[in-house]
Amino acid sequence: MPGERIPYVDGRTAQPAALERVAARVAAQLRAGRDVFTGRSRPVFVGMGASYAALALPLRMLADGAVPARQELASEIGSGVALADADLVIGVSQSGRSPETVDTLAMVPRERRAAVVNVVPSRLGYTAAHTVDLGNEPDSYASTIGYTGTLIALAMIARTILGTSPAEVAAEWTGIADVLTRHERALAPVVDEVAGRAGRVVAADIVASGASRSASESGALLLREVCRVPASALVTRNYLHGEMESAGQTLHVVIGDGRELEIARSLAGARHLTLCVTSAAVDPGDHLHVVRIPEGVSMPVRTVLETAVLQRLAGSLAMVRGVAIEDFVFDNTDTKIEEPIG
Numbered sequence: 001m002p003g004e005r006i007p008y009v010d011g012r013t014a015q016p017a018a019l020e021r022v023a024a025r026v027a028a029q030l031r032a033g034r035d036v037f038t039g040r041s042r043p044v045f046v047g048m049g050a051s052y053a054a055l056a057l058p059l060r061m062l063a064d065g066a067v068p069a070r071q072e073l074a075s076e077i078g079s080g081v082a083l084a085d086a087d088l089v090i091g092v093s094q095s096g097r098s099p100e101t102v103d104t105l106a107m108v109p110r111e112r113r114a115a116v117v118n119v120v121p122s123r124l125g126y127t128a129a130h131t132v133d134l135g136n137e138p139d140s141y142a143s144t145i146g147y148t149g150t151l152i153a154l155a156m157i158a159r160t161i162l163g164t165s166p167a168e169v170a171a172e173w174t175g176i177a178d179v180l181t182r183h184e185r186a187l188a189p190v191v192d193e194v195a196g197r198a199g200r201v202v203a204a205d206i207v208a209s210g211a212s213r214s215a216s217e218s219g220a221l222l223l224r225e226v227c228r229v230p231a232s233a234l235v236t237r238n239y240l241h242g243e244m245e246s247a248g249q250t251l252h253v254v255i256g257d258g259r260e261l262e263i264a265r266s267l268a269g270a271r272h273l274t275l276c277v278t279s280a281a282v283d284p285g286d287h288l289h290v291v292r293i294p295e296g297v298s299m300p301v302r303t304v305l306e307t308a309v310l311q312r313l314a315g316s317l318a319m320v321r322g323v324a325i326e327d328f329v330f331d332n333t334d335t336k337i338e339e340p341i342g
Contacts, residue, residue, distance in 0.1 A: 003095065003119045003136075004136070004138040004139075005138070005139065005140065005141055006138045006139065006140055007140060007325070007326060008140040008141070008142055008144060008226065008315060008325040008326065009315060009325070010140070011138070011139055011140035011143075011144030011145050012140075012144050012311055012312070012315060014138070014145060015144055015145050015148060015180065015308075016176070016177035016178075016180040016181045016184075017177055018137050018145045018149065019145070019148060019149060019152060019173075019176050019177060019180065019304070020173075020176060020177040021135060021137070022134045022135060022137060022145075022149040022152055022153070023152050023156075023170070023173035023176055024170075025133075025134065025135045026132055026134065026152060026153045026156050027156060027166065027169060027170035027173075029132050029133070030132065030156055030157065030160050030166065030169060031166040031170075033130060033132075034160060034166065036088075036114060036130045037088070037114075037157055037160040037161050038160055038161065038163060039161070039163070040067075040087050040088045040161050041067060041068075041087060042068065042069070042085055042086050042087045042088075043062070043067070043069045043086065043087065043088045043089075043090060043161060044069065044070055044071070044072060044083055044086040044088070044089050044090070045058060045059070045069065045070070045071045045072070045090045045092060045154075046071070046072045046073075046074045046077070046089060046090070046091050046092070046101055046104045046105075047071075047073075047074060047091065047092035047093060047098070047101055048073065048074050048075060048093070048098045048100050048101060049098075049221065050094070050143055050147050050150075050218050050221055051092040051093050051094060051098065051101070051150065052071070052073055052074075052092075052217075053213075053214055053217035053218040053221065053233075054092060054147065054150045054151055054154055054214050054218065055071040055092065055154070055214070056071070056210070056211055056212075056213035056214040056217065057151055057154055057155060057158075057211045057214040057299075057300060057303050058154040058155065058157060058158040059071050060210045060211040060299070061155065061158040061159070061162070061211070061299065061300070062158050062161060062162065065158075065161075065162040067161060067162065069161075072104070074091070074098065074100035074101040074103070074104040075100040077104050077107065079107065080107030080108060083104075083107055083108050086108065086112065087112065088112055088114055089104070089105060089107075089108050089112055089113055089114070090114045090115070090116060090157070091104060091105045091113070091114070091115045091116070091124055091127075091128065092115075092116045092117075092150060092154070093115070093116075093117055093122075093124050094117065094118040094119070094134075094139065094143055094146035094147070094150060095117070095118070095119050095122065095336060096115065096117035096118075096119050096120070096121075096122020096123055096124040096125050097119075097122060097123055097124070097336040097337040097338075098124070098336065098337075099336070099337050101124060102123050102124050102127055102337060105124065105127050105128060106127060110127075110128075110129045111129050112129075113127060113128040113129050113130070114128055114129070114130040114131070114132070115127070115128035115130070115131045115132070116131075116132050116133075116150060116153050116154060116157070117131065117132075117133050117134070118133065118134040118135075118136065118137055118139060118146045118149060118150070119133075119136060120133045120136060123337045132153050132157065134146065134149040134150070134153060137149060140325075140326075141326055141328065142222055142225040142226045142314070142325065144311055147218055147307065148304050148307055148308070151214060151300065151303055151304055151307065152173060152176075152300070152304065155172070155300035155303075156169050156172075156173075159172070172298055172300065172301065173301070176301065176304070179294070179297070179301065179305070180304070180305065180308060182294075183293075183294065183305050183308060184308060184312070186291070186292070187291045187308065187309055187312060188312060190275075190289050190290065190291050191275070191291065191309060191312045191313050191316055192312075192316050193289060194251070194273065194275045194289050194313065194316075195313060195316035195317040195319070195320050196316075196320055197273055198251045198273055198317055198320070199317070199320040199321055200249070201229065201249055201250055201251045201273065202230070202249045202250065203229065203230045203231065203232070203246075203249075203250050203251075204220070204223050204229050204230070204231040204232070204250060204251040204252070204253065205231075205232055205234055205239070205243070205244070205247075205250060205251070205252050205253070206219045206220045206223075206231060206232065206233045206234065206253045206255070206310070207234050207235075207236055207239050207252065207253065207254045207255065207256075207260060207263060208233070208235070208236060208254075208255035208256055208260070208306075209235055209236040209237065209256060209258075209260075210256075211299050211300070211302075211303050212255045212256055212302075212303060212306055213233065213235065214303050214307070215255055215277075215303055215306035215307045215309075215310055216233040216234070216253070216255055216310075217233040218307060218310065219231070219233070219253065219307070219309075219310025219311075219313070219314070220232055220233040221233075222310055222311060222313075222314035223310075223313070223314050223317070225314075225328070226314040226315060226317075226318050226323070226325050227314055227317040227318035227320075227321050227323050227325075228321070228323055229251070229317065229321075236256060236258070236259055236260055236263070237259070239263065240259075240263070244263070244267070247267060247270065247272045248272070250272060250273070251273050251275070252264070252267045252272055252273065252274045252275070253274075253275045253277065253309075253310065253313070254267070254274060254275070254276050254277070255276075255277040255278070255306055256277075256278060257278050257279055257280045260276070260278065261276065261278065261280055261282060264276040264278075264282070264288060265288065267287075268285055268286075268287040268288035269287075271286075271287050272287060273287055273289075274287055274288050274289065275289045275290075275291065275309075275313070276288060276289070276290045276291070277290075277291045277293065277306055277309050278290065278291075278292065278293060279292060279293040279294065279295050279302070291309050293305050293306065
């Protein structure tokens, strides 16, 4: 059933197997439609909300491959002039019904429009000349499977733009269900302990850089949506320039292996509740909790594993705070297109 909604907890449980299906499906689509993406030199990715957060991953991958891609918040484009130099505009919307993203794609000729969606058919898919879909995977309202599946699709698209062979594109995700399942077992007790201690926090800072911003930005959104904690996604180096000074009755999630480690230790040393998500060997302490990311995984796989930590944290903290996860406060009806497709 297109657009089927499932409870948040069920989405988390079904996620490992779902991502295996998504990876296989997207790999097959990109194998058949490889020419759409290969060799693009000026792609622009657009989205809103969580779909916009997901764009940090392909942007970093393409930058590392010397492709000057960029991302745009669809509502802020203004006019097609901002897209005039793009050789492909890729609109990302899990529902395919975000009006801002649909309107942005309409600013460029149809042959330069591509879409990444979960739900098919959808308005965005209908608008684009080229569509990559996740296969109508059932998803929670505060997205779980739809978001991590989108990360996989965007990573595969980035690899394809960079000229990676279809076999290598697919191989990166071989066994993702087992990898994620093992990771979930390891992170659960640590994250649940942090959630238990965070019931009375007044705010949360999620700190990361590079591709990990896809985890931090989606994680901050989940903390707001799922457990109603005012949360901010902050960039590592910028956090040092004054942003961390407001620590106090706050939860801090610090993601990374570089300067992030010293930030985490500094916050914990000042008795602020801190969760460090890293592949580095970090000793936990009274205020420092550590989730280890397996060593040797690729950047895209790592980003999915980091995202799983924030998903668990949001769900566990909602339980601690007594917030019904599916009970959203506001119903903003103009954020999704409702009219029939075609």
